[in-house]
Amino acid sequence: MSELKELIQNKLSKESFSGNGSLKALSQKGLELFNEQGIPTVKHEEWKYTRISAALNKNFSYAEGATAITAKEVEEFRLPGYEAANELVFVNGIYHAELSNIRSSADELVILPLSEAVKGEYKSIVDSNLGHSAGYHKDGINALNNAFAYQGLFISVKKNKSVEHPLYCYYINDARTVNVLSQPRTLIHVAANAEVKVVEEEVTIGTSDSFINKISEIVVEDNAQVHLYKIQNEDSHSSCVKTTHVRQIGVSKVNSVTITLNGGVIRNNLNFILEAPGCESNMYGLYCVKGSTHVDNHTIVDNKMPNSLSNELYKGIIDENATAVFNGKIFVRKDAQKTNAYQSNKNILLSDTATVNTKPQLEIFADDVKCSHGCTIGRLDDEALFYLQSRGIGDKAAKALLLHAFAIEILEKIELEPIRQYVDQIISERLDFEI
């Protein structure tokens, strides 16, 4: 771990960042906290089942010239529907304007380096929102990203604008020659009455080790709608910690769908802070993992005001030696009367060596609320299998039908047809299911 600290120290000491105000403060504080805390180990309650130290002990390098990605290389991993999307390309954690393709006009969508946004008309938004996730994740890995916040990106969706072109964000680690650790950082501001869809995908080029430690903070104003889709489909040498921290400061609706297909060690933190009365938050997840993939979905819903609705459904199909963790925490604060908060986690284990740890946590301080949580871990339903077999469908095809049916409940939540089809295609191939 001292090697990682040294690497970070060296890297940051070379940066000539002389930004001001909140950004600089956050970066400095991040570095201090990281040096003090280091990488969380399994002794940390929130990291009990997810060990990231091995994936971070990889002799990472910040060698110059290792980031020569060409537009042609970007072609290879563009997601379907890109023709009608704003494409934002991050290389080794840093937004790359030349490789990106912004179709929306500047009166709808503003994209600025955080270091600029912190100075201009967005100063107050940046000041009051950047680093908000640190209040919920007081660990070294969150701090580490904060230390690099100065290289982050600010995105604003303007008031009353429904952005027609979804934002496709590709986080590319170029691991062709060296092991890469990247720290992408975004702050997305969705103004009142605005609507936007955001799709995120991590991509590792090359076969060296790759680790993405990403924080995306999103602030949502009155009457705005946000759709967040994550697709995670990487090789075993690619690991990540992705924190998505959503503040609903106005009456708004946010839907999130997280699809995890494969990778090394994957930790997704997803936080919804409901700060206005009457918000709606939907959190869906599907992890369909095999090999030795480890996926950990840690979610927090923090209800601070009355009359909000949160609905959470995570489903998992775990095969071979893969492991999955689900930890869903719901806070209902004193003032959050009439909160409706639902949570469900359903798992199917396909092999004797697959593992799942699931843990719902409710902390309720209000007395007039409706909360439910439940989790299941099981196998396929024998009655359903028999029904299919009794129609001449063989065991393998019957299982594929049932597993696909299990997954489709989540896939249907993706309201972006090309992306939904794309994910369905991958899952169907994985399950040997013919669409």
Place this chain on the structure above:
Amino acid sequence: MLSIKNLQARIEEKEILKGINLDIKPGEVHAIMGPNGSGKSTLASVLAGRADYEVTAGSVEFLGKDLLELSPEDRAREGVFLAFQYPIEMPGVSTTNFVKTAVNEIRKYRGEEPMDAVAFLKLMKERMKLVNIDQALLSRSLNEGFSGGEKKRNEIFQMAMLEPKLAILDETDSGLDIDALRIVAEGVNKLKSKDNATLVITHYQRLLDYIVPDYVHILYKGRIVKTGGKELALELEEKGYDFIKEELGEEVESPL
């Protein structure tokens, strides 16, 4: 076509079938009637290959093959069809996709090419008409939120698509009002031919007004205790199951 000899089966430690003998020839309709707990549904399940039951003695020959040796899917592929008493709801499984998979798995088993989308849709349309089921139902998830009548109609639609040689209808009349019953029975009758056979399992006689059997068997305590023509069902309806008990010399509970 089907020859059952001294079939005995149990679930866990409970003996349910205690020696069933039954022969069914192509073109015939057989009805099995009996009070609750007599073993009617067990017989249907054992023939279809449900794993919960253990066959302890006897044999079942179907078109020259040892049926009990075959997996449930191979029984279906050989031409056995069980219309479930309680069809399973399967959210997320499209009915059309399910039926197509079934049709093609059966074709594959028989060494035939899979049916292409056009031919399949044509067949589906034709069979939908036959059993009076509409497209809206089939575009939904399999049995999900279907009414009792819709589920049973869907069973008969699947039967129409798979063209079994032996159809076993397990209490298909349960939970149906008279209109739904008639529609389902009409479907079954239209599918009848000189080459296939039907085994109707029912508690009540009323289904047999619509699907007229050639033979009626009364199952009681795991055995077929009486066999007759369609008039036996009427007699049973009139006298109730107590008359069987009386014939067997058993004590009949007083109606008081």
